[in-house]
Amino acid sequence: MAILRGWMPIVICLVAALLAQLYLKPFLITTMGWDFAAKLLVDVGVNIILAVSLTMVNGFTGQFSIGHAAFMAVGGYVAAAIMYYGSYRLVGNADLAGGELSSMIVGRGAPLATKFDLLFLVALLAGGLSAAVCGYLVGLPSLRLRGDYLAIVTLGFGEIVRVLIQSQTSDVLYDPEEIDRVPWYSLATKLGGSLGFSGLPFYTSMFWVFAFMFATLLVAWRIKSSTYGRAMLSIREDEIAGEAMGVNTTQYKIRAFVLSAFFAGCAGGLFAHTVGVQLNAGELGFVKSFDIIIMVVLGGLGSISGAVIAAIILTILPEALRSVASYRMVVYAIALIVMMIVRPKGLLGVHEVWERSAWDWLLGKKKS
Amino acid sequence: MIALRTNQSVATPILEVRGVCKSFGGLKAVQDFTLVLNKGDLQGLIGPNGAGKTTCFNLLTGVYAADVGGVTLDGVLLRGMRPSRIAAQGMARTFQNIRLFGELSVLDNVKLACHVRVSHTMLGAVLRSAKHVAEERAIHERAMELLRLFELDDRAREVGRSLPYGDQRRLEIARALATSPKVLLLDEPAAGMNPQEKMELAKLIRRVRDEFDVTILLIEHDMGLVMDICEHITVLDYGVTIATGTPNEIQNNPRVIEAYLGGVE
Numbered sequence: 131m132a133i134l135r136g137w138m139p140i141v142i143c144l145v146a147a148l149l150a151q152l153y154l155k156p157f158l159i160t161t162m163g164w165d166f167a168a169k170l171l172v173d174v175g176v177n178i179i180l181a182v183s184l185t186m187v188n189g190f191t192g193q194f195s196i197g198h199a200a201f202m203a204v205g206g207y208v209a210a211a212i213m214y215y216g217s218y219r220l221v222g223n224a225d226l227a228g229g230e231l232s233s234m235i236v237g238r239g240a241p242l243a244t245k246f247d248l249l250f251l252v253a254l255l256a257g258g259l260s261a262a263v264c265g266y267l268v269g270l271p272s273l274r275l276r277g278d279y280l281a282i283v284t285l286g287f288g289e290i291v292r293v294l295i296q297s298q299t300s301d302v303l304y305d306p307e308e309i310d311r312v313p314w315y316s317l318a319t320k321l322g323g324s325l326g327f328s329g330l331p332f333y334t335s336m337f338w339v340f341a342f343m344f345a346t347l348l349v350a351w352r353i354k355s356s357t358y359g360r361a362m363l364s365i366r367e368d369e370i371a372g373e374a375m376g377v378n379t380t381q382y383k384i385r386a387f388v389l390s391a392f393f394a395g396c397a398g399g400l401f402a403h404t405v406g407v408q409l410n411a412g413e414l415g416f417v418k419s420f421d422i423i424i425m426v427v428l429g430g431l432g433s434i435s436g437a438v439i440a441a442i443i444l445t446i447l448p449e450a451l452r453s454v455a456s457y458r459m460v461v462y463a464i465a466l467i468v469m470m471i472v473r474p475k476g477l478l479g480v481h482e483v484w485e486r487s488a489w490d491w492l493l494g495k496k497k498s
Numbered sequence: 499m500i501a502l503r504t505n506q507s508v509a510t511p512i513l514e515v516r517g518v519c520k521s522f523g524g525l526k527a528v529q530d531f532t533l534v535l536n537k538g539d540l541q542g543l544i545g546p547n548g549a550g551k552t553t554c555f556n557l558l559t560g561v562y563a564a565d566v567g568g569v570t571l572d573g574v575l576l577r578g579m580r581p582s583r584i585a586a587q588g589m590a591r592t593f594q595n596i597r598l599f600g601e602l603s604v605l606d607n608v609k610l611a612c613h614v615r616v617s618h619t620m621l622g623a624v625l626r627s628a629k630h631v632a633e634e635r636a637i638h639e640r641a642m643e644l645l646r647l648f649e650l651d652d653r654a655r656e657v658g659r660s661l662p663y664g665d666q667r668r669l670e671i672a673r674a675l676a677t678s679p680k681v682l683l684l685d686e687p688a689a690g691m692n693p694q695e696k697m698e699l700a701k702l703i704r705r706v707r708d709e710f711d712v713t714i715l716l717i718e719h720d721m722g723l724v725m726d727i728c729e730h731i732t733v734l735d736y737g738v739t740i741a742t743g744t745p746n747e748i749q750n751n752p753r754v755i756e757a758y759l760g761g762v763e
Contacts, residue, residue: 136626349624356623356630357637360602360610367599374559374593376585376614376677385620432601480601 143344151337168336169405174445175339176401179346181425181437183393186350188423189432189480190359191386192366194281197268197288198394199418203411204264205257205395206402207295210327210409212253213399214302215317217246217331218309250333254342254399261395262388264291269387273380288419295411296324304329326410333403342400346393350434353389362386363432363480428469430476435483440476512537512713513589513681518557518567527553528737531567533715535681540707540714542728544721544748546757550737551717552594555683559591560584572680586614588680592670592687594717600659604650604669607658608641611676641676647709648672648702664695668702675710682706684716688723696720700727725749733757 158168180202187195264287272283299321303309309317321327353359364372365379373379402409425444429436451458469476513535520528528550535541543551556562558569560581569576571587579587590611599607616637618629645651648668653661661669667687674682687703688696700723707714718724724731725745733741733748735757741748748754 135631352624352626353620356620356634357609357613357616358620358623360606361613363602363606364599364610367601368597370561370581371593371597371599372610373581374561374585374591374597375611375673376582377610378580378582380580 147340179397181441190362197284200288200291201394202398203414205261206398209253209257209399257399258395262392265391430478432480433478436478545734549734590674590679591683598658605654
């Protein structure tokens with residue numbers, strides 16, 4: 131029973147991601163002709179991963195990290211390097227746009243995973259793991275810091291990552307023979323520098339985005355609803371009391387940081403291989419970090435479903451406002467200010483949308 | 499879960515504090531503090547405002563590190579341990595200025611404190627392992643049992659900070675008990691309570707001591723309560739222990755009277 135309870139949702143999520151790839155995507159693109167909606171759905175998925183992963187740090191443990199895009203950049207570049215140079219080494223080119231998985235299943239009903247899909251999975255996980263290592267390294271010295279100080283450290287980390295990638299890496303190699311000749315470790319420095327990493331294959335299909343999104347949601351929710359989630363929340367509520375109740379607050383801050391960085395790294399890998407994206411560290415700076423923070427804060431610090439709702443709205447809204455593009459930031463700013471006045475703790479606070487307390491909270495019912 | 503106190507173990511020391519000193523800059527907050535709690539004791543720690551009582555609690559629970567001296571809990575020397583480790587060793591406390599997890603539900607406040615006795619890993623929690631499911635269920639039942647004992651079970655779903663003051667104080671005790679402590683430190687549990695609530699609290703503290711097999715040290719300003727329930731009392735003044743003894747001895751001790759009344763004789 132327990133095994134069923136544990137693994138069933140994971141299987142269901144994978145099937146759902148696959149169904150989205152098999153039926154939703156062709157439905158949107160072929161039947162409805164909404165190419166744009168399909169692309170937007172992928173963006174929404176990536177942003178949900180980012181917002182929910184940041185919720186683990188900013189929401190659960192109440193630490194204020196404002197360098198989330200840097201983990202995304204680390205994961206994105208690692209995944210991109212593995213994918214781009216990996217496919218060159220394997221087949222001599224990186225031109226596998228759309229990803230084997232999608233074309234195979236949709237096109238010919240051929241085997242599920244080919245070695246390129248496997249390579250993509252490895253690349254995403256490697257991106258996530260390297261981001262997690264960075265998360266650990268940043269988290270470790272930052273744990274003595276609180277509030278504004280921690281924010282400054284994470285901000286500094288974000289800038290360091292951006293500057294390092296932009297200034298310390300050289301142009302991307304395009305010549306298959308040269309790529310084969312150069313030792314693999316020196317490929318790690320050929321990431322395009324300030325020009326960005328161009329020529330990446332567009333591997334990010336709806337399946338991969340949804341699979342990672344569901345994984346992030348599942349992990350976040352299961353942590354939040356377990357004793358480990360309560361341990362993390364205690365840090366946010368009252369660190370001294372948490373410690374007095376036997377919660378090793380340092381350890382749980384690090385765990386939250388590492389997990390959050392891992393999923394941000396995976397999201398970075400997905401983002402890097404999305405259609406229409408040119409991976410550039412310059413775009414993964416402070417502004418991007420702030421976009422993610424706004425999602426988390428608007429949704430409600432600590433609320434997973436709140437972060438999801440905010441991520442959906444804040445991904446679609448800018449597109450909807452494109453026609454009045456010059457006023458977009460104004461609307462954005464006004465929305466934020468109104469939110470701060472009316473609902474300083476975000477849309478849902480710490481609650482989830484399916485909990486009764488969330489509705490009491492939303493409707494402003496006072497409890498005696 | 500609820501064990502009755504056995505009579506044989508009454509005289510074994512469970513908490514030994516030997517010559518603990520703590521200074522903040524030039525201020526000697528606590529000097530040569532010595533205290534022995536035997537298993538099942540219910541002792542009081544009193545003294546005028548600023549006498550160093552809460553500092554003592556902070557030294558015992560590892561919030562501050564002692565300059566000199568040592569604390570031994572059930573045979574384990576607590577030197578250099580962080581507060582969470584000390585809590586895991588079996589020392590739980592409440593706070594003078596209530597420190598509940600205000601945004602969390604009453605139930606979650608208690609469940610959170612059960613974390614320290616959990617043995618499954620975080621991976622187990624993510625994969626919903628059999629052990630995780632069993633332990634979560636046990637935590638839930640234990641938390642509800644505690645809330646029932648403290649008559650807070652009908653408010654289990656409310657958020658901590660919405661409780662009335664007296665309930666918040668009782669919730670703090672319930673939360674501390676959820677860590678399955680050997681020694682329970684209560685920092686002014688009756689502060690802000692009315693006489694009726696204080697009477698009930700006294701009953702509750704005795705009951706907790708008997709049913710949970712814990713040893714209790716309590717700081718309290720309400721002399722009626724202290725003299726009523728404590729078997730042994732230590733009096734602090736300016737960080738110095740000026741008297742120890744039974745309630746009767748303390749009430750008649752001239753140094754104690756001087757400390758409280760400022761030498762009016």
